[in-house]
Amino acid sequence: MTCPVCKKPTDPSYRPFCSRRCADVDLGRWLTGAYSVPGDAADPSDPAEAEDEAPSSPPRRH
Structure with missing residues (x-):
């Protein structure tokens, strides 16, 4: 498997990425x-x- 960001081989610690950098780029x-x-x-x-998009609580009054 290769890293979806840079195509290098993956590192088991960051799978499916090769590094934390590539994981952060993806995020x-x-x-x-x-x-x-x-x-x-x-x-x-x-x-x-x-x-559905309306706020769940009424707006604050100042």
Whole structure:
């Protein structure tokens, strides 16, 4: 097996990566949105989806 980031042989300590650096590069790609999991497109006119995205607690009053 080769590292999915740099294609070097993997290290059992960091599998499936070859090093901590490559593992961190991969994590960074997930966190910045470079990778994504495909799904259905959201319908902006669907009120049920808007409710799912609403905060679970009421906003604070100052």
